[in-house]
Structures are given as C-alpha cells and as structure tokens.
Amino acid sequence: xxxxxxTFPIEPWSLTEIGLDHSTLGVHESVFALxxxxxxxxxxxxxxxxxxxxxxxxxxxxxxxxxxxxxxxxGYPEQGQTVVNVTDGKLIRLLVKDSPLDLNYGEILDHRRTxxxxxxxxxxxxxxxxxxxxxxxxxxxxxxSLARRSIAAIEYQVEVLDDLxxxxxALQSDLLANETSHGDSDDPRAAAALDNPLQSExxxxxxxxxxxxxxxxxxxxRMAAGMDHDVDVPDTSTEDILANxxxxxxxxxxxxxxxxxxxxxxxxxxxxxxxxxxAALRDQVEAAxxxxxxxxxxxxxxxxxELLDQHWDEADVEIEGDDELQQAVRVGMFHVLQAGxxxxxxPIPAKGLTGPGYDGHTFWDTETYVxxxxxxxxxxxxxxxxxxxxxxxxxxxxxxxxxxxxGAVFPWRTIRGEETSGYWPAGTAAFHINADIADAVVxxxxxTMDEDFDRDFGAELLIETARLWASLGHxxxxxxxxxxxxxxxxxxxxxxxxxxFTNLMAQRNLREGAxxxxxxxxxxxxxxLADEEVEVWLRAAALMAVPYDTQHGVHMQSxxxxxxxxxxxxxxxxxxxxxxxxxxxxxxxRKQVVKQADLVMALHLRGDAFTLEEKIANFAYYEARxxxxxxxxxxxxxxVAAETGHLDLAYDYWAEAALTDLQNLHHNSGHGLxxxxxxxxxxxxxxxxxxxxxxxxxxxxxxxxxxxxxxxxFRVVFRGRKLVVSVTPTQAxxxxxxxxxxxxxxxxxxxxxxxxxxxxDIPPALQVDPxxxxxxxxxxxxTRPGTPPLEHRTLD
Numbered sequence: 001x002x003x004x005x006x007t008f009p010i011e012p013w014s015l016t017e018i019g020l021d022h023s024t025l026g027v028h029e030s031v032f033a034l035x036x037x038x039x040x041x042x043x044x045x046x047x048x049x050x051x052x053x054x055x056x057x058x059x060x061x062x063x064x065x066x067x068x069x070x071x072x073x074x075g076y077p078e079q080g081q082t083v084v085n086v087t088d089g090k091l092i093r094l095l096v097k098d099s100p101l102d103l104n105y106g107e108i109l110d111h112r113r114t115x116x117x118x119x120x121x122x123x124x125x126x127x128x129x130x131x132x133x134x135x136x137x138x139x140x141x142x143x144x145s146l147a148r149r150s151i152a153a154i155e156y157q158v159e160v161l162d163d164l165x166x167x168x169x170a171l172q173s174d175l176l177a178n179e180t181s182h183g184d185s186d187d188p189r190a191a192a193a194l195d196n197p198l199q200s201e202x203x204x205x206x207x208x209x210x211x212x213x214x215x216x217x218x219x220x221x222r223m224a225a226g227m228d229h230d231v232d233v234p235d236t237s238t239e240d241i242l243a244n245x246x247x248x249x250x251x252x253x254x255x256x257x258x259x260x261x262x263x264x265x266x267x268x269x270x271x272x273x274x275x276x277x278x279a280a281l282r283d284q285v286e287a288a289x290x291x292x293x294x295x296x297x298x299x300x301x302x303x304x305x306e307l308l309d310q311h312w313d314e315a316d317v318e319i320e321g322d323d324e325l326q327q328a329v330r331v332g333m334f335h336v337l338q339a340g341x342x343x344x345x346x347p348i349p350a351k352g353l354t355g356p357g358y359d360g361h362t363f364w365d366t367e368t369y370v371x372x373x374x375x376x377x378x379x380x381x382x383x384x385x386x387x388x389x390x391x392x393x394x395x396x397x398x399x400x401x402x403x404x405x406x407g408a409v410f411p412w413r414t415i416r417g418e419e420t421s422g423y424w425p426a427g428t429a430a431f432h433i434n435a436d437i438a439d440a441v442v443x444x445x446x447x448t449m450d451e452d453f454d455r456d457f458g459a460e461l462l463i464e465t466a467r468l469w470a471s472l473g474h475x476x477x478x479x480x481x482x483x484x485x486x487x488x489x490x491x492x493x494x495x496x497x498x499x500x501f502t503n504l505m506a507q508r509n510l511r512e513g514a515x516x517x518x519x520x521x522x523x524x525x526x527x528x529l530a531d532e533e534v535e536v537w538l539r540a541a542a543l544m545a546v547p548y549d550t551q552h553g554v555h556m557q558s559x560x561x562x563x564x565x566x567x568x569x570x571x572x573x574x575x576x577x578x579x580x581x582x583x584x585x586x587x588x589x590r591k592q593v594v595k596q597a598d599l600v601m602a603l604h605l606r607g608d609a610f611t612l613e614e615k616i617a618n619f620a621y622y623e624a625r626x627x628x629x630x631x632x633x634x635x636x637x638x639x640v641a642a643e644t645g646h647l648d649l650a651y652d653y654w655a656e657a658a659l660t661d662l663q664n665l666h667h668n669s670g671h672g673l674x675x676x677x678x679x680x681x682x683x684x685x686x687x688x689x690x691x692x693x694x695x696x697x698x699x700x701x702x703x704x705x706x707x708x709x710x711x712x713x714f715r716v717v718f719r720g721r722k723l724v725v726s727v728t729p730t731q732a733x734x735x736x737x738x739x740x741x742x743x744x745x746x747x748x749x750x751x752x753x754x755x756x757x758x759x760x761d762i763p764p765a766l767q768v769d770p771x772x773x774x775x776x777x778x779x780x781x782x783t784r785p786g787t788p789p790l791e792h793r794t795l796d
Contacts, residue, residue: 003027003670005663010323015115015331015662020103026052026670031331031661032115032122033354033673034144037343037381039152039270040353043113043122046092046140046156049102052670054179055085057353059346061272062360062415063197064218067422075402077422081415083349083360084197087212087225089268091174092156094138097167099130101138106130117334118312120146120304127161135161136169147303149342150288152268155297159261170253173266175212175225177246198223198246201278205243205250211285212248213278219416223272224281228289230297232263267292311337313715314722315377317685320711325782328658329685332678336373339675340381345388347415348675355672361413361420364433365632367440368605369676372683375440375447376692376716382444383453389437390457392417393464400468403428407467410434425494425585429487431472434465435505439605442512446697447718459516459523466513466537469506473540480543488558489632490598492579492588496558498545500599504606510541546609554621555614557599567593567625569774577776578629593774594626596633603640604687608695612644616768619644623771631660634779635680642688642704645766651706652779654684665780686714690725691747700745701734703727704765708782718742723753727762734758 004023009016017028029052032043040057048054062081069076094101103111109127116123122142129135137159145151160167178196198214201222205211211226229250231237237254254262269288271281292300315333319326339352347362348370366385374382389410395417396408403409411419412427421427441458444450450458473483479498483506488499514534517524547556549563556562576582579593588595600622603615610618619640628634638653657680661669686692689712691702705712705727713726721739725732734753736742741754747763773779 003664003667006031008327008662010327012323012326013117013330015117015327017113018111020050020108020111022050024664025050027661027664028113029053030354030669030671030673032113033335033338033352034120034122034142034152035338035353036144036146036149037339037341037346037348037353038149039144040338041090041142041144041152042355043115044090045103046090046124046138046142046154047094047101048091050104053355054088054090055356056088056090057083057360058086058223058270058272059343059349059353060415061086061221061223062219063194063216065194067420069422075428077419079418080420080422081219081359081361081418082194083356083415084194084216085179085356086198086223086270087175087177087214088179089152089175089225089227089266089270090142090154091172091176092140092154092264092266093172093174094158095170095172096128096130096134096136097132097169099132099134101128101130101136103128109135115331115334117330118305118308119301120308120334121301133162134164134167136167137161141301143300143304144338145292145300145304146307146338146341148288148292148300149344150269150271150285151292151300152270153292153297153300154266154268155263156266157261157263158256160256160258163258165258167256167258168253169256169262170251171262171264173227173229173250173252173264175210175227175248177212177214177225200245202282203243203245203248204282205241205248208239208241208250209286209289210241210243210248210250211282212243212246213282215278221272221274222276222278222281223270224278224285226269226282226285226289228267228293230265230267230293234260234262265297311378314717315715317682318711318713319685319709321709322655322782325655325658328655328662329681331662332658332681333373333377335673336370336675336679336682337378337381340370340374340385341378343381343388344384345391347388348385349415350675351672352675354675355670357668357671358413359420360415362415363413364430364436365676367433367436369632369635369679369683371440372443372687373679375444376686376718377682379444379448379717382440383448383450386437386441386444386453386461387457390461393460397464405468406471407469408434408464409468410437410465425487426491429485429495431468431483431486432488432499432502432505434468435502435509438462438465438509438512439505442508442697443694446694449719454516455520455523459520460527462509462513462516463524463527463529466510467533469510470533470536470540473506475540475543476545479545481540482545488598489596489601490557490594492593492595492629493558493561493598494585494589496561498547499558500546500555501557501602501606503544503546504602504609507541507544507609508606510537514538552621554618555599555610557594557622561592562621564590564592567591567774569776572774572776574776577627579627580629592625594622596628596630597626597636597640598622600626600640601636603643604636607643607693615640616644616766619646620769620771623773625774627774627777628779631657631666631674631677634660635677635683638680638684639688642684643691643702645768646771647689647704647706647765648708649771649779650684650688651708652782654681654688655782656779657681657684685712686716690714690727692716698745699723699742700748701725701732702747703732704762705729730762732760732762734760
C-alpha cells in the first residue's frame, strides 16, 4: 500500500483522525501507537480490519535468523535478530446481526480517533450502518499503562442508533498469535519476514480469562499473554471461552434494545523471559491481570493521567507563534516518553515499539538523540537505558577480543547485545557508538549526581570504552594520536582516518574515563587498571588529531576530505535522492558529499572544542555539501544553525524534524516512527533556540528566537531541581520551581537562579552571511507562509 501524507486538525494536546483514508492507514497505525517501553501496540483498529501492520511488540523479544554473506570473512556477525509481532490482544471483533463490523464495508456515517497526550489513551468513535441497514455507534478507549509495566486495557462500547427493534450482536475478544501482516513493502528497512515465529507451549481458559504461552524456536525466548474481562450487558446474553494453540477467544452474545448499549472492558497482561518456565510466566500474567481487574478501568485511567500530569509539568515545551509545531513537538515528546519510560534495562529501539522497521534494532540514536531528552525530562528512564548498556558489557568485551582490541566494542545494531550488522563500513567501523554511550553516561551523571549509578554502572562503562580508544588508535610523531579506519555519522564517507566527530568524542571519553578512575578507585582496581594505562589515556586525549584545512579555513570531516572531488549537485536529478539508492558507494566515498550532519554534529556535542568563528565557517562549508539523506540530520543542523546565527534556517530544520512522521516526510512512517527525529523536536527547541549546553557538567544557555515565534518556554530537570526557561525576542526569564539555587550561564554571564524570576536581556543576534544547501536538498521552508513544501526523500 502506498503511504500518503496524513492531515490532522491542529490541537494543542491531541492528534485526531477524521474519516478513513486508506492511503494513510499504515502511518496512522504508527502515530496512534501506544507503548510504555515494555509493551507496544500499533494503532490498528479493534476489529482487526482494515489493517496494514497489526503489530504488538515486547521490548527485547526477538527471533534469530542467519545473516547471509556471498563470501565469509573473519569477525562477521553470524546471526541477525528480528523483533517479533507477538500475541495480539487488541482484537475485539463485532458482529452486528449477521454483518461483521469492517470499515471497508457498510457505510461510515462518522469516524474519528484521537490520541490524547494528557490522558495517554487512544480514543475512537465510529458510527456505522451495516449492509443490512442497522446503525451502531462503537466507541473505545485503549490504554497501555505507564504506571503498570505489564498491563494494557481497552474499554469497548456498542450503542444502537436506529429504531428497528432489538439488535443481536456478538463480541469476540481474542488473543491471536502468529498473526499475518498485510504490509508488503520494498522498503529496505522493513523487518525481515518471519513465518509463524511463535511455537505454542500451552493455553488455558476459564470464565472470562485466558492465557497463551509461546516460545521462539531459535532465540529460545518464552512469552505469555493473558486477557480478562468485565462486562455490562442487557438482560439477555451468553458467554463462552476457548483457548487452543494460537487462539484464545472470549465470546459475548447479547440482545440490545433500541437506544441501549453494551460495554466490555478487556484487561491484557504480557510477560517474557529467557529463563523462566511457561508455568511461571502464566502465573505472573494471571497475577497482573487480577490486580489490574481489581483496580478497574477508571483507576487505570487515573493513574495514567496523574503520571502524565507530572511528566508534562517537568517536560513540556510551549511555543507561541506556530500551533502546528506546538502540536508536533508534544506528539514527539509523548512518543519518546512511551519508548523509554518503562523499558527497565531493555534497549530503546530506533522505532520505539511502534513498528517493525530496522528489525526492531537499537543504534547510537538512543544515546545521542533520545537520552539527552530523557536525561533532562525523565532521568530514571535514561538511567535504565544506560543500565541496559551495562548489562551487555560482557558481550561488548567479547566483541573487542574478537577484533583484537581492549575494552569494549558495543554493537552498531542489536536487540540483545550481539552485533547484527553484516555491513562493516556502516556497522562495526562506526566505533563512535562507544563514545556516544560514554557521552550519555557523563551527561546523566552530571545532571543527577547519581553516585550509586556511577559506582555500580557508569564508571565501568567509561573505563571500558576508554580502553577501546587507547587500543584502537596509535601515536604518530607528526599528527599526535590517530584513530584510523573508522566511520563517523556520515555513512557517505566510510572507513576513514581521523574522523573529527569520532576523535573529539573519543577525546572526551578518554578524559572522562580518567575522572571515573579517580572517583571510583575500587572499580578501577576490580578491572585491573594500572596508573600507566590512565596516563596513556590522558596523553592520547591531549594529542588527539583534529584535521584542519588552512586553505579553506575549516576542519576536515576526516583526513583529506576537503581535498576530495566535489559532488556535482547541479547535475543530480531530484529523483536520485537518496543517493545511495542510485549511485555506487565507491562514488560516494571519494566525493565531498555528506549523508547527514557529521562534523556539524561535533560542533554541537563537542562545541567546547571549537571557537565561534570556527563554528560559523564549518557550518557554512558543510551545509553546502549535506544532502540530509537521513532523518537524523535535520535536528542537528537546526541546533548548529541557531548557534551560528541562522535562526530562520534553524526553524525550518526544527519543523522538518518534528513533523517527520505527522507529515510522513520520508514516505516510510508506516514501518514505525522515527524516534530520534521526534526527539529532535525537543532538542532544537532547548539546545537550539534555548542554547542549552552541558559541557563539563555546567548548564549554559544562549537563547534566541526565530522571527516567527513570539515566545518559547521549556523545563529542564537538573540535580533534583526543575528549571523553567522562558524566551521572548528580547529577554530570557529563568526560575526554579523546585530545589536549591542553581548557577547557570546566560550568553556567557554567570548568574544564580532561585525561585524568583530572573529576567535577562538577550544580546543582538549574530550577523552572518547566508548559507546554501545542495540543489534540491534545501529544507522545507517554514518561514515563508504559502510556499509549498518540498518532497523530502531520506532513507531513514
């Protein structure tokens, strides 16, 4: 099915679908997905049809598959990992007299679905006339609990709208395993096909409750799914339950008088394990169901609302001057929260739990894009994500040993912890993921001063990643400490020497590893760390090679990059983007063409290593050579554009990042949301226009607004305090809502913030020359009302 571009009414706290458009069905399933970090349910219809990808996912639950190679080589990963569409509990099929409710048939009189960002639920209302002429209204409210990790619930109500006499209906509430996906696609990131991945172990059904237990054949993981029900029915009704293999079904048949209604509440519980028995998982799920049913649906709703009220109080970004962008940023933040809040030592996948894209893998996106948001808005979720990295540390050490290196080599893409990328240049060679993890560890520690985390997890991560850089690089008499043969964020310039982003992030990693040794000497002793090893780290950091082109007055993205032949953008047809689908990699590797922000990202994350003048020159140079053939690029270009004085350009990039999925800009949102890009909605607001930087653990701000906005307000959670920052075109106001007074910097000036408003003037904006992008790669111009948007065409 071709994916269209959805349209949504502009609402500050919700997202609403009006009517049914089959071309956007898959996209809506993604954007209406509910998750809590453990369970993910795509926004498919309760009745199961129409559907593109019906997916239900459990974080960390996967099946293995062999990785094929035309020719094997040493160190190649042998097994891939693919997220499994687990037992579907969303299904509640409705038979209206003798007609199944299916929105492909009959007549839709009215239909709307709403994702409520404050309540954390998906609401649906459909008025439908059956082919036999009977009219009903179906309403449902779906919830995946953020307060109860294993629980989801659906309230489903049927009302008779006509006066044609009593209506006989039947509801079939299902648990269905090995569900067939209808979503065929040639998208290269779509999940690898798995035929019947779940093997039935046993099933049980009694009363209104049923549980199915399944296991995967290769990964040997076991899962249980359970359902229970409350019903409110007219006098005449019958009930039945069955559970057998891949299907459990509770059937409720009822006679509804004109004007009457029937209501069903369905409680769902999920659990999985690599070690626990099927009986133990069944018992766990049944216990969770019992407590959820005892609490009742209304209490589950209250818990959800209370949790989200607290979250938005600490995390909301308020925008005055662009209602559409306001909506998009909040939708993005909601999905980021859903992706990580209850992951609890499981990874945060690139698509969250919203679809099968990328086979459900996690990448460096988590630490570099998602965790900065969570660190300053929901720090416990960031802590859990980093604890998952620590839990796979032994696998990373083993990978380093296979490669002949010391320390840890974390996988480029994985679910459980093993490397599953079969393409070396854009996989293992992207060693920067190790420094990205270290950067996230340092940011979390500085933002929370969590000593227990530092002692038990953080210091060991910093030490083992620092060891990697010391063994991967080498000292050179002419160039200092070199790191050769790596791939940075830009996958169009692969397996290069001295990638600036990698080297500068490694430099920080080495220094922070040494600081961790000083803070946690017991950890260092346990790891057998000698003083001489730390001395090497500090010497390598001091002598780190950072290539610079004196002729052009810019840093080289990597050795020799600015001497490569220029890409001929003028002769590149618009339909030849993304370039990697139309040109051989060897042609991309040897030209000055950039897939996504690379050195520009270093200007942000390692901005302390550059002068402002260097940032301005570097941004202009690389802006003219970056195609943005990746959804990861716009937010980072937006942050640096704002810092270097290109405020309206930054605004364009901000909208592109935040609206990535709501407008299906890359034509693939039906495979799952771009969680990193959605996180960019927060990042450009706070780090771009708010100017937040956290080098050396010090909070600094340099706020400035683009021309279209009249006000921006955001919150930052830092060391037990809640800091509120309000920005207008001429002034910034800082105030602490909670906690002791806090020192920050405002445009370089050290100030003390307490519980009274601190109002400071904003210096005049920088006066800089305009920058240009490659022909056909300009951002969608948001600052020019009425200008039609460019079709964007990135691969990821």
